[in-house]
Amino acid sequence: MSGIKLTGVSKSFGAMKVIHDVDIEIEQGEFAVFVGPSGCGKSTLLRMIAGLEETTGGEIRIEAEDVTRKEASKRGVAMVFQSYALYPHLSVFDNMAFSLSIARRPKAEIETKVKAAAEILRLTDYLSHKPSQLSGGQRQRVAIGRAIVREPRVFLFDEPLSNLDAELRVKMRMEIARLHRQIGATMIYVTHDQVEAMTLADKIVVLKSGVVQQVGAPLELYRNPDNMFVAGFIGSPGMNFLKGRVTGSDATRLAVELNDAPGAAFDINSTARVPVGSQIFVGVRPEHVTLGDREGGVPLKARAEFIEELGGTGYLHVLTATGGEMTVECRGEERPHPKQEVRLSLDLGSLFAFDEQGRRLR
Structure with missing residues (x-):
């Protein structure tokens, strides 16, 4: 079953077209990575899927439902940003529970979901801590936990590791890969780092100037690139x-x-x-x-x-x-x-x- 399907999706800011007729299909449970240099349109495309940017043309479907004109809150997606966006005065528990509390979910349900997410992310011992008492990696796990408790249809990650140092980035890549294996949800991850793309993705979407250059499994793109851009971008060092x-x-x-x-x-x-x-x-x-x-x-x-x-x-x-x-x-x-x-x-x-x-x- 298709998790996300984009058909002819485009985006313009005035006369400037930044996303050009994108056709992508991501299977349910698949981990897809949008990769490309800064300014290639990958974050804009992710925000369009999330409903944070309007779509100029084309259609976006999530689990076969047309969500092109739906509000972000009604699309069944959860987004994890580059900045952790945690409330500094709230505990880890309350940060993770925030969306459920706003939705007035029963306290017993909130406690069950937060504790289950904390166990997955190895945050159980930190539920009473404030964000200032946590490391960068732990804060990012809290942000991911806040998404997990909502039980979304799709997880969207917008360069979530770019604020971390090199060693911690490697550890967090392993955490995110483990999380995907454990919960099996559809995930889209945006990065300019092709090493992240190669190590995390089931499917890579390579973008340049708002145009999809190639879509495929990591080793498929590495061994069989369609053009010089993909050949030079995928692989470290490049071709x-x-x-x-x-x-x-x-x-x-x-x-x-x-x-x-x-x-x-x-x-x-x-x-x-x-x-x-x-x-x-x-x-x-x-x-x-x-x-x-x-x-x-x-x-x-x-x-x-x-x-x-x-x-x-x-x-x-x-x-x-x-x-x-x-x-x-x-x-x-x-x-x-x-x-x-x-x-x-x-x-x-x-x-x-x-x-x-x-x-x-x-």
Whole structure:
């Protein structure tokens, strides 16, 4: 059953269109993440689902019900914001119970629901505390608990971890993933952090300038991106892109020569019809570039700039002959020194081709 379905949804502020005819379907119980750079429209889209922003065009359905023109309070959604928005003078219990108290629910029901949510979120020992006595992670759990007690059809998270430090963000990601497994509700989570998207999502929606670029499972987007934007945005570090040109083609392959390696043509599997001489981009992920020569690989010369050491793994940043920047994943190899000339080998079976507009040449 569909949890949320958007059909042709758009949003304009005056003459400026910020959301462009979005079609998305999120299954009931699915964890979907809207991801993209700042200003891409992901929070606006979330607020439209919540009913906090009016919809200019299209239709929003929640569990098959058309809620496009319904008030936020009648949509059956609960939203968790970037700021915890807790009442500082109320206890954790009273913060979590607030919406139920306003709705004049029976005291016994309120106590049962708050205690059940507190147990899920491991807040039972803090119900009498004030927000000022809690850590950032605990405050965010209280905000989530306030949503849980309402028993919504859909949970909406608007960059809920962006105020936390790096270590606490990792812990809270685990908490949210555990919460989803435990309650099985439909959830939409907005972030600009693609690592959060990759680790949390059942389904990722990649947005750029209000346009959906691709929708799919995390590894599907990583392994099979539709365009250069998705290829560069999904993955940490992002995909490397090298300029090249087509030197020949047939029904199943493109012969390509890199600007940084003239005279060393190689084939990329593709059925795209691309004229000889066309400029293209060749994409390769850092883990598919190795130091030194490799049989069957595409050779390339570069100059080492600096290396990020992460323990067992390092990321070597290099400059190609034409000034292009690349990142190479190093595992166990001896690390080059800065300014040292290095030979690289690109895994031929892991290369992607994109046209000048950034579209994937399949």
